[in-house]
Amino acid sequence: SQTIHQWPATLVQPVGSPLSLECTVEGTSNPNLYWYRQAAGRGLQLLFYSVGIGQISSEVPQNLSASRPQDRQFILSSKKLLLSDSGFYLCAWSRQGRTFFGQGTRLTVV
Amino acid sequence: SQQGEEDPQALSIQEGENATMNCSYKTSINNLQWYRQNSGRGLVHLILIRSNEREKHSGRLRVTLDTSKKSSSLLITASRAADTASYFCVCAGGTSYGKLTFGQGTILTVHP
Numbered sequence: 480s481q482t483i484h485q486w487p488a489t490l491v492q493p494v495g496s497p498l499s500l501e502c503t504v505e506g507t508s509n510p511n512l513y514w515y516r517q518a519a520g521r522g523l524q525l526l527f528y529s530v531g532i533g534q535i536s537s538e539v540p541q542n543l544s545a546s547r548p549q550d551r552q553f554i555l556s557s558k559k560l561l562l563s564d565s566g567f568y569l570c571a572w573s574r575q576g577r578t579f580f581g582q583g584t585r586l587t588v589v
Numbered sequence: 590s591q592q593g594e595e596d597p598q599a600l601s602i603q604e605g606e607n608a609t610m611n612c613s614y615k616t617s618i619n620n621l622q623w624y625r626q627n628s629g630r631g632l633v634h635l636i637l638i639r640s641n642e643r644e645k646h647s648g649r650l651r652v653t654l655d656t657s658k659k660s661s662s663l664l665i666t667a668s669r670a671a672d673t674a675s676y677f678c679v680c681a682g683g684t685s686y687g688k689l690t691f692g693q694g695t696i697l698t699v700h701p
Contacts, residue, residue, distance in 0.1 A: 511689075515691070522677065522692055522693035522694050523691040525688070525689065525690050525691070528688055538688075569631060569632065571632075571689075573681070573689060577622075577634065577637065578622060578679065578681075580624075580631045580632040580634075582630065582631040583630065585629070
């Protein structure tokens with residue numbers, strides 16, 4: 480069966496520190512992969528999506544970057560976190576019309 | 590953009606009543622999906638309806654799709670307190686291959 484792993488579940492980081500959130504997918508090949516951010520009480524904002532290894536589309540200019548070093552691995556990074564980077568980050572994958580989400584990472588930048 | 594826009598933004602009902610949420614989108618799609626998010630957690634896929642379908646059922650859920658009006662509705666019948674959550678629609682396909690964008694969602698509160 481297909482599963483998606485996203486970790487950590489919660490993270491508290493100081494301003495200016497680096498960030499690396501990892502997402503891996505099992506049970507499928509060549510999925511489309513996504514990173515979303517959700518601010519408190521609001522909808523999901525699409526940050527990055529990838530339709531293949533090394534192919535990253537960025538939706539909004541920001542302090543973050545994404546990489547896809549392997550077919551089923553998607554990494555969200557930042558060199559220096561800002562307070563405004565706080566939020567709930569969700570990784571997702573889709574294939575053949577179905578989309579599945581990880582459990583999310585709640586990031587608090589202090 | 591394929592962004593779905595949900596309406597209303599918030600809905601408050603009593604247990605046992607039906608809840609209807611609507612979603613509108615802008616361009617052609619291959620399918621439309623509805624998701625539920627309980628507070629502070631990941632999203633759960635509820636139902637997918639393809640562009641050539643007009644209605645689909647899953648348990649207490651009924652989804653309709655009107656491609657001529659570029660709109661969809663999600664009906665939850667005989668609501669329960671456990672249905673309290675945010676509901677999102679997302680459109681897939683069309684010209685933006687691989688891109689999935691969500692609306693702001695509808696916050697549903699079911700009072701026991």
